[in-house]
Amino acid sequence: MRLRRLSVMTNLIKLSLTYEQIAKEKITDNYAWHKKAWELFQHHPELKLRRNRPESEKGPTPFLSRYTAKSQHVELLVVSDFEPQMPNWCTEQTWRVVTISNEFLSQPTYQFDLYANPTKAIKKPNGQGGFTKNRQRLTWLDEFSQTKWLIRKSASHGFIVRDDFPLKLDKPVDHRFNKNGEKGLHIGVRFQGILEVTDHEKFKRAFREGIGSAKGFGFGLLLIKPLRI
Missing domain, CATH: 2.40.30 (Elongation Factor Tu (Ef-tu); domain 3)
Known part of the structure; x- marks a missing residue:
């Protein structure tokens, strides 16, 4: 539901x-x-x-x-x-x-600023020769892999990252937290660049629902500013 x-x-x-x-x-x-x-x-x-x-x-x-x-x-x-x-x-x-407004989210091109938790999901051994139901998430730490992660995400979220403009990536930042007595770690990366919308419905959903994992912990919010190019 x-x-x-x-x-x-x-x-x-x-x-x-x-x-x-x-x-x-x-x-x-x-x-x-x-x-x-x-x-x-x-x-x-x-x-x-x-x-x-x-x-x-x-x-x-x-x-x-x-x-x-x-x-x-x-x-x-x-x-x-x-x-x-x-x-x-x-x-x-x-x-x-x-x-x-819907009009603001219906523009063709935007400058964007995304703080995300770029991860990959891998199988986690259960200690009995098999794997757990939930996969373990590992953060991409090198810039090449982080860029590839963003390109993959953009394809499924209704936009492309323009490669004729610079894409800026900040160094990863550790965010340690304590949730109900259990310690955890998320790693954040800031992406800044220019995007072009290819599917406005998917793009609007990405703006409302976020990109990547750990969205409940301050990651995945896509800040955008319309551009005329």
Whole structure:
């Protein structure tokens, strides 16, 4: 059952928190940011029901998020088709909601900025001569493989990465987190370049549902700006 309510308009929520606020709210890792982002949508009863379902039945995360450290504050961006509600740890001055129209997502060419977790899935031995049901994800760490990963993803998400413009990749960054007492690691890579849309329906879905794995931990949100080339 898909909870995502695809509509003509999608919400882009922009928040900023000072480092003092972050310390007060005990936001220490990606999972803590994820839980904070959930608070924007906890007033939706259908999302509360979703959280109690098995992972295999939950479907796509109903929002995407990305946080960026600035000199005086941290900016949190959230994309969702669900209407957000301003939490009590935010103020009118640091909270902004922008509607993303269907027209904005129907342009032919965009400048893009993607922070993703580029991985490959491999079989995981179960210790009994076989393999577990769930595959293990390993992150691509070299730039060549990361670029190939992005090209493969773009093909399935309705766009191509223009090779006549520079594609910039930042060095991988480790993001360690603690989820319910279990430690984990995601590795993030920032991609910046120019894309051309080949299938607008797939592209719009990619904008709303994200690209790659670990989308619930601040990865996969595609920031775009229309271009005239």
